Amino acid sequence: xxxxxxxxxxxxxxxxxxxxxxxxxxxxxxxxxxxxxxxxxxxxxxxxxxxxxxxxxxxxxxxxxxxxxxxxxxxxxxxx
Amino acid sequence: xxxxxxxxxxxxxxxxxxxxxxxxxxxxxxxxxxxxxxxxxxxxxxxxxxxxxxxxxxxxxxxxxxxxxxxxxxxxxxxxxxxxxxxxxxxxxxxxxxxxxxxxxxxxxxxxxxxxxxxxxxxxxxxxxxxxxxxxxxxxxxxxxxxxxxxxxxxxxxxxx
Numbered sequence: 001x002x003x004x005x006x007x008x009x010x011x012x013x014x015x016x017x018x019x020x021x022x023x024x025x026x027x028x029x030x031x032x033x034x035x036x037x038x039x040x041x042x043x044x045x046x047x048x049x050x051x052x053x054x055x056x057x058x059x060x061x062x063x064x065x066x067x068x069x070x071x072x073x074x075x076x077x078x079x080x
Numbered sequence: 081x082x083x084x085x086x087x088x089x090x091x092x093x094x095x096x097x098x099x100x101x102x103x104x105x106x107x108x109x110x111x112x113x114x115x116x117x118x119x120x121x122x123x124x125x126x127x128x129x130x131x132x133x134x135x136x137x138x139x140x141x142x143x144x145x146x147x148x149x150x151x152x153x154x155x156x157x158x159x160x161x162x163x164x165x166x167x168x169x170x171x172x173x174x175x176x177x178x179x180x181x182x183x184x185x186x187x188x189x190x191x192x193x194x195x196x197x198x199x200x201x202x203x204x205x206x207x208x209x210x211x212x213x214x215x216x217x218x219x220x221x222x223x224x225x226x227x228x229x230x231x232x233x234x235x236x237x238x239x240x241x
Contacts, residue, residue: 001170001184036202037124040168040187044128054168054187063172063180066150068216069206 005053016057025052032057084195086113086146086236104234113146113229113236117215119159120189122200137164142214144190146227146238150218153190153199154206159214160186171204190215197225197240 005024012029016022023030023039025047033039036054043052090107091099102110118139121129126136140159155165167184174180184205191198199221208216228237 001167001182006170036168036187037122037200040122041124041128043168044125048129048132048134049164049166051166052168061172063174064152064204065174066147066152066154066204066206066216066218068145068147068149069154069173 002051002053009053009055013057018057018059021054021056023052023054025050082196082240084115084192084197084238086115086238087234088112088114105232106234108229108231108234108236113227113238114143115146115195115217115238116193117142117144117217118191118193119155119163119165119214120191120198121163121165122187122189125187139163139191140214141193143212144192144215144217145211145213146217146222146236148219148222148227150216152220153201153203153218154208154216155186155188155190155203156208156214157184157205158207158209160184160188160205167205169202173204190217190221192217192238195238195240197238199224 004026008024008027008029021033021036021039023043039054087104088107088111090102090111092102094100118141120139121136140163165186165188168187169185170182171185172180173183186203186205188203189198189200201220226239226241
């Protein structure tokens with residue numbers, strides 16, 4: 001998913017302003033925005049329901065933690 | 081301030097197959113703080129689609145669990161697909177059983193029904209349908225909320241600040 005867009009993102013990353021949001025569609029880096037909502041609006045305006053990438057520029061990509069899912073403990077049977 | 085009292089109702093079947101309510105404190109411990117939510121297109125995106133003459137789907141209504149252990153909110157893959165939401169990114173999620181894995185990220189609006197609270201968040205896709213959930217409300221949404229968890233009475237209260 002987003003192979004082309006991510007290739008463009010990583011190629012351009014060192015030149016992109018940290019903290020802002022990029023909009024990428026296919027091989028095209030469409031623009032840089034202050035908020036992800038602004039990037040989303042522009043993506044919807046240009047591409048409608050076609051897939052496009054909206055990503056915040058960061059030094060390191062975050063890894064998210066959802067223990068209930070990763071540990072498989074969501075609604076595990078209780079002792080009751 | 082928008083406020084919602086949460087008191088999950090849980091029934092179990094007795095030895096004769098008859099449903100029996102379990103005490104509120106046990107119901108909350110067993111089911112967790114569950115709220116009814118509606119999953120929508122985000123406002124900015126839906127306005128743009130409407131301006132293009134496209135019809136918007138009805139929101140999907142279902143249950144969500146409030147999970148203070150989750151850094152971010154999640155929405156069910158299938159619910160997102162049925163609603164017509166497109167991923168806008170991918171991210172890495174920690175896993176206990178194998179290396180971090182990639183999940184789609186959606187920009188979605190999550191409305192907590194009965195409260196008038198609406199969060200527009202980047203939410204990770206997860207498989208929640210088997211748990212009869214369409215969303216998991218994480219600390220990104222709770223960043224603007226106060227949650228009181230009252231185990232002895234089996235009630236929780238969510239306040240949007």
